[in-house]
Amino acid sequence: MKNTKKKLSPEQGQALLNVLKTRFEKNTQRHKGLSWDPVQARLEANPAKLWSLDEMELTGGEPDVVGYDKSTGEYIFYDCATESPKGRRSVCYDHEALASRKEHKPENSAVEMAADMGVELLSEAQYRELQQLGNFDLKTSSWIITPPAIRKLGGALFSDRRYDHVFVYHNGAESYYAARGFRCWIKI
Incomplete structure (x- = not known):
């Protein structure tokens, strides 16, 4: 519980x-x-x-x-888990994306889960900072904060590391995959 x-x-x-x-x-x-x-x-x-x-x-x-x-x-x-956290995978980007799915809805969204946890998704800059500390998401990918203009058009951003390079991609915000989760941050 x-x-x-x-x-x-x-x-x-x-x-x-x-x-x-x-x-x-x-x-x-x-x-x-x-x-x-x-x-x-x-x-x-x-x-x-x-x-x-x-x-x-x-x-x-x-x-x-x-x-x-x-x-x-x-x-x-x-x-700082090597791969996108297992307990936060198979989620779409946000509540609006979750609500828009007609069938095969994931259980939750990245933005909602992060808010429930009292944390925030990494931004693109923070994701790139993290990648300076090691090699992360070599087999998985992670949703990152998406600019409002992109989100307004139905998209969302995610990142990973392949070929020793950090990539930022786009996808429909309602999409979800077993190998995509999200990374968080908090200031204390």
Whole structure:
């Protein structure tokens, strides 16, 4: 059953912190110059956002720190799973696209799932930043934020990495595929 209070139990919170700390220490190239203790303090002070990170983890995103916003003092987490998160695949782009399907509707949409999780889809620029940290989506693809002008015409954007290059493509927003999901980010 889904946690509707958007707050983790102390045990769940500690378990997540342990997972995040291990990932942080294993992937120092993603967050050069940052140390874990201030990150943990920030997480512990923001239980609703810790819940969102847990949702990212539960759906296979493997969130990790990828930056620090000096102006706000917030840490930036992206999904860092090698492939588009398994628990977020086979979804169309947004609610409007889901509603437009007459048959064979997916269970959800990327934009709605992200909102329910308290996170946002990566933009094209953020997706390209992520790809500077490693090789992601070599076998899958991920929906990314689509400009309103493209969405208004029925399209949506997705990205992947093939031939050692990051590609941005378009598709009908109502389409969905077993190998396409979405990646998220959150500031804490």
